[in-house]
Amino acid sequence: MKAIVISHPGGPEVLQLQEYPKPQPGPLEVLIAVQAAGLNRSDVLQRKGGYAIPDDAPATIPGIEVAGIIEQCGAEVTQWKQGDKVCALVVGGGYAEYIAVKEGQCLPVPEGFSFADAAGLPETTFTVWSNIFQRGGLQPGENLLVHGGSSGIGITAIQIAKAMGANVFVTVGSTVKGETCLELGATQYVNYKTQDFEQELAKKGIDVILDMVGGEYLTKNINILRPEGRLVYINASAAKPELDIIKIMQKRISITGSMLRSRDYAFKKALAEEVFKNVWPMITSGKYKSVIYKTFPFAEAADAHRLMESSEHIGKIILVMN
Numbered sequence: 001m002k003a004i005v006i007s008h009p010g011g012p013e014v015l016q017l018q019e020y021p022k023p024q025p026g027p028l029e030v031l032i033a034v035q036a037a038g039l040n041r042s043d044v045l046q047r048k049g050g051y052a053i054p055d056d057a058p059a060t061i062p063g064i065e066v067a068g069i070i071e072q073c074g075a076e077v078t079q080w081k082q083g084d085k086v087c088a089l090v091v092g093g094g095y096a097e098y099i100a101v102k103e104g105q106c107l108p109v110p111e112g113f114s115f116a117d118a119a120g121l122p123e124t125t126f127t128v129w130s131n132i133f134q135r136g137g138l139q140p141g142e143n144l145l146v147h148g149g150s151s152g153i154g155i156t157a158i159q160i161a162k163a164m165g166a167n168v169f170v171t172v173g174s175t176v177k178g179e180t181c182l183e184l185g186a187t188q189y190v191n192y193k194t195q196d197f198e199q200e201l202a203k204k205g206i207d208v209i210l211d212m213v214g215g216e217y218l219t220k221n222i223n224i225l226r227p228e229g230r231l232v233y234i235n236a237s238a239a240k241p242e243l244d245i246i247k248i249m250q251k252r253i254s255i256t257g258s259m260l261r262s263r264d265y266a267f268k269k270a271l272a273e274e275v276f277k278n279v280w281p282m283i284t285s286g287k288y289k290s291v292i293y294k295t296f297p298f299a300e301a302a303d304a305h306r307l308m309e310s311s312e313h314i315g316k317i318i319l320v321m322n
């Protein structure tokens, strides 16, 4: 099969279309003929090198979410059959013509969604559900702040939280990004390049924060959280800021975070069931729409990475099979 391979750590140009052995599905796995693959920031970090990936992920093929058609089912697969259209969270290897993945990490391509639309769902919806709702415990009527509101994660968080009855505030790097977030259901955006989010949101009373920035945002986050507020990390810069423990006690704030990719199959399967029960109905009822900034043919994965690194995009960047 053809796959996009990281020929060696480096810039986007190291992504090369090469021949690679076609995977064989294990007993609990399905073999997906990949039609589209979503890009994620971790693909860029993996390409650059020095980024820890799980042991069972192919070291040289990036890609952690795909959509396609099931071509073959392992002997113990019960959920799916040949020809089913699915999207799947995968541990790596998504930039390829075929991928074998455990059946519990697949979900059906929602009605009305193309393969490109569906390829952008698994990593974002799983991450948002597990961090904002399971860990952050966001409730209807509460105020959520999402840093990086225009990211793939951000546009997903806005729409799901809004559909769940929460008010969503976001930080973004431009007015255009902010306006898109408002169109998707956000209540207010703060352009972090020209405004101080602590100052802008000080009086709002934020209940949950989803942070992918870390560093100096820690103190500001804690300052704007309400008593009983929850701060959830899904990424952070290398900076190690000081933590005011007294404030944590005074406001009874919970700080947590998680990394999805390294979680075990049992967790991902249970999460897929939760996402299917809670998020898929939002999609089929039209409360959640796919936000694709640009699609690229698989062979142009390097250009897709260049776009992601420019941070110009709003929403998802998707690779599509010709």
Ligand SMILES: NC(=O)c1ccc[n+]([C@@H]2O[C@H](COP(=O)([O-])OP(=O)(O)OC[C@H]3O[C@@H](n4cnc5c(N)ncnc54)[C@H](OP(=O)(O)O)[C@@H]3O)[C@@H](O)[C@H]2O)c1
Pocket (backbone or CB within 6 Å): 039, 040, 041, 042, 123, 127, 147, 148, 149, 150, 151, 152, 153, 154, 171, 172, 173, 174, 177, 192, 212, 213, 233, 234, 235, 258, 259, 260, 261, 308, 311, 312, 315
């Ligand atoms: N822990 C997990 O399991 C998990 C899972 C998935 C994703 N993630 C993380 O979630 C983040 C988003 O992932 P993605 O794939 O959706 O990436 P993405 O679309 O490339 O988005 C990254 C975003 O970060 C924003 N940003 C950069 N500096 C910022 C700052 N100082 N304040 C506010 N926003 C800032 C950028 O917006 P501007 O251009 O406007 O600055 C951009 O929208 C990444 O950090 C990724 O590693 C974690």
